[in-house]
Every structure is written in structure tokens, then in C-alpha cells.
Amino acid sequence: MTNVSIIGLGQTDVREHWDTSIRHLAWYAIEAAMDDAHHHEIDAIYVGNMLAGQLSNQNHLGALVADFAGLRGSEALTVEAADASGGAALRQAVLAVQSGLVETALVVGVEKVTDESGAVIPAALATALDADYEAIHGQTLSGAAALLMRRYMHEYGLELADFAGFSVNAHANGAANPRAMYRNKLRPESFISATMTAAPVSLFDEAPTGDGAAAVIVTASERAADMVARPVRIVASALTTDALALHDRRDTLWLAAAETSARRAYEQAGLTPADIDVAELHDSFTILAALSLEACGFAARGRGWELARDGSIGRGGRVPISTFGGLKARGNPVGATGLYQIVEVAQQVRGTAGDCQVVGARVGLAQNLGGMGATAVTHILTCEE
Structure with missing residues (x-):
């Protein structure tokens, strides 16, 4: 059993976000998670993404997201495992908090797909x-x-x-x-x-691809119990x-x-x-x-x-x-x-x-x-x- 709990949740609609950049999508989910947790102090950021380099011409999402979310200077990196990238990013956050080297971690999955079309x-x-x-x-x-x-x-x-x-x-x-x-x-x-x-x-039979972002904030379970009413x-x-x-x-x-x-x-x-x-x-x-x-x-x-x-x-x-x-x-x-x-x-x-x-x-x-x-x-x- 891990000793990690979720204190904040955030997400955007999944749809064609034509007028929203990948950094804005990530921020909207992050802001919602921070508001849910009533907590803005983050030690590490893990970004789950598969296709930004190909479809958004944007790699280096860790630094981009940290900067745009007002967390410049935080440890931040991208985790890629195809469409398992979001789950894999949370896995890294769990390990980081369990290690004791990271007190509070932010995990955000973000993807912009529909700016491209066809093949x-x-x-x-x-x-x-x-x-x-x-x-x-x-x-x-x-x-x-x-x-x-x-x-x-x-x-x-x-x-x-x-x-x-x-x-x-x-x-x-x-x-x-x-x-x-x-x-x-x-x-x-x-x-x-x-x-x-x-x-x-x-x-x-197959799922439609769409744009969206979802985020969670995690910390040690002992801390979580004092931070929010119902940590997960x-x-x-x-x-x-x-x-x-x-x-x-x-x-x-x-x-x-x-x-x-x-x-x-x-x-x-x-x-x-x-x-x-x-x-x-x-x-x-x-x-x-x-x-x-x-x-x-x-x-x-x-x-x-x-x-x-x-x-x-x-x-x-x-x-x-x-x-x-x-x-x-x-x-x-x-x-x-x-x-x-x-x-x-x-x-x-x-x-x-x-x-x-x-x-x-x-x-x-x-x-x-x-x-x-x-x-x-x-x-x-x-x-x-």
C-alpha cells in the first residue's frame, strides 16, 4: 500500500479546443486542481503527453507548463508512454512522494490533437x-x-x-x-x-481523439488528512x-x-x-x-x-x-x-x-x-x- 493521497482534482472538457493552446489547456486543469486542494505550493511537476512534439511542434513541456503555471523553478519533466502517458506520470509522482524527496507533486496530462486532420x-x-x-x-x-x-x-x-x-x-x-x-x-x-x-x-467501436487536460495534486497521506476534508x-x-x-x-x-x-x-x-x-x-x-x-x-x-x-x-x-x-x-x-x-x-x-x-x-x-x-x-x- 502506498502512502500517497490525492488532495486536488482538475479537468477541462474533452473537445476540439481550436482557440486554446496546449499551455492554456494544461493551466486550466492545474488551476482547477489547485483550487480544489486550496494549495498552490508544488515541489515537482510531471506532465503526461504523447504527441505534442509531432502535432503541436512543442517538446519540453515540463519547463513550459511550470513557467506558464507560475511555478518557474520547480522540478518538472514530461513522461511519455504512448496513450498510457497520463497514468505513467502519476506513477512517477507516487514514487517521488513515497521517496520522501518530494513533498507535494502536481501531475497533469495534456494533449492537443484536433489542430491537425486527415492522415x-x-x-x-x-x-x-x-x-x-x-x-x-x-x-x-x-x-x-x-x-x-x-x-x-x-x-x-x-x-x-x-x-x-x-x-x-x-x-x-x-x-x-x-x-x-x-x-x-x-x-x-x-x-x-x-x-x-x-x-x-x-x-x-473506437474512441474519438480530442483535446483536453486533467490534473491531480498528490502528497503524503499523513499531510493530506490535515489539508482537505476527504483526501483520496x-x-x-x-x-x-x-x-x-x-x-x-x-x-x-x-x-x-x-x-x-x-x-x-x-x-x-x-x-x-x-x-x-x-x-x-x-x-x-x-x-x-x-x-x-x-x-x-x-x-x-x-x-x-x-x-x-x-x-x-x-x-x-x-x-x-x-x-x-x-x-x-x-x-x-x-x-x-x-x-x-x-x-x-x-x-x-x-x-x-x-x-x-x-x-x-x-x-x-x-x-x-x-x-x-x-x-x-x-x-x-x-x-x-
Whole structure:
């Protein structure tokens, strides 16, 4: 169990922020987190980002964000782990606070994607794959997800309609989230008939990329108890990796990094999957949601899709996921996604999730994946009365 707690939460809407720079996006989330914590003294800043160098022509985000947030002189750096960058940045903050060398850390995930269009964005996202053996041949994240989904369907005798429940659930929950990119509800028949991007992956099967920023402030749990009324304790933090290229994995239908990361988190927290009240999983594609449910111990191998079919993943179900819309409806701001997951789980266990609240949620899990699961970061959060 870690000795680190969250004292402040902040986020922006996920959408096309045409008139907002990457530094402003980061600041809006940081300002909200500072106001939530009533605390402005920061020792270290960890910025989760994947694509700023390619899409915003801006590297060196640590110094940029520190300066613009009025924290010039602070220790600050960027953490990159593809779309697991946000979760990985929080992991670094947890380690820093645990070490005793950093008293209070600010973690912000930020991404500007929609200033570009066309093939530029998929090409940038494809850098999460193996450049020498996958991307060079034209592979994209959608294409890689399609390979996994087609194999999964073949192995377990499934049809496309069997996955509709994931997107239907995400949109139903996103409709209650004022910060979500898409607040429209989705019918199962619309999911099935949607335009294919890489068959069997369709427009309603993969998450839309968007601009956004989310931030948290963390400190030692002993200090946190005296600083805010209801600090959220990070009882587990684990990051693991798998082979980057799908063809190098021993088992393409098993997210080994997600399993190991979740198992280590459960061990740290002294918990089991049955103890989790709410989970935010990386549903950038519905196949990853199904595989993550299995890897995290919520479903047996080959049975993750059943939880979407029978309603178990709904807010009133056995394993509520995508409670604010997930990546599918809230939107996927790539390097910031992991911090959105943390903010959302923290709101759930703190009881401040509003219309998205899971009744009685006290223990929450957030798992952030990079690419097709080559990186997996799992955090477990709790909030005591």
C-alpha cells in the first residue's frame, strides 16, 4: 500500500479546443486542481503527453507548463508512454512522494490533437506501435485492434453485435457527463451498421481523439488528512510492459501487461477484483475493454464480452466501467486519458460524481494502456469517511 493521497482534482472538457493552446489547456486543469486542494505550493511537476512534439511542434513541456503555471523553478519533466502517458506520470509522482524527496507533486496530462486532420493524426498515433515491424508497413492502431478483434471473434464464435454493449454503455454514461465529447445515446443497431474503419472495427467501436487536460495534486497521506476534508488515497500503483509488436507476444489474446499490473496492484492494496466497486478501463477499442476485463480478473478468458451483453458493466452492474463515458464517449485525449480516468475514479470514491455516480462506490480501479497494451498502468483508489 502506498502512502500517497490525492488532495486536488482538475479537468477541462474533452473537445476540439481550436482557440486554446496546449499551455492554456494544461493551466486550466492545474488551476482547477489547485483550487480544489486550496494549495498552490508544488515541489515537482510531471506532465503526461504523447504527441505534442509531432502535432503541436512543442517538446519540453515540463519547463513550459511550470513557467506558464507560475511555478518557474520547480522540478518538472514530461513522461511519455504512448496513450498510457497520463497514468505513467502519476506513477512517477507516487514514487517521488513515497521517496520522501518530494513533498507535494502536481501531475497533469495534456494533449492537443484536433489542430491537425486527415492522415496526420493516425500516423502520429501509430508511433505507439513498432516502427520497424508494424508502422512501416502501414499498420495503424485501428488496424491492430481489428486484428485482435477478428481473432477474438474467431476463437470464441462471436458476431459484431456481441460487442455492442460496450459502446452503448459508454454513451449512456457519457450522456450524463457535461465534460464528455459525445453526449448522444447509442442504439445497438447503430453500432452494428456503423462505417468500418478497419473491419471489424468501426466508427462506433473506437474512441474519438480530442483535446483536453486533467490534473491531480498528490502528497503524503499523513499531510493530506490535515489539508482537505476527504483526501483520496492511492492504495496501489503498478506499471508493467509487454512486447510492443503484436507478433512478438506469446499470446495475442491475453493482455499480459494489464494482468501483471492489475495483479501487483491487488497485492499492494490487499484486495481482489471482487472488492472493486468501479473501474475505468482503457476502452479505446471495444476489444481492449473485453480483454482488460479478463486481464484484470473481472471475467474468465474469452468471457469479457458477456459482461457488456448482460449489463454487468453498467453503473448499477457488478463491474461498472466507463462511468463518465470512458474513452468512447468522454473522448480520448491520448496522453491525458490516464489522468481523466484518475479524476473520474477519485470523484466516484469521493461521492462527488454527480449524475455519473455509482451508488456506494468506495474502492475504484483505473487502468491506462499504451498502444495495444504494451504498457499498462494500474492504480487503485479509496476514500474513507
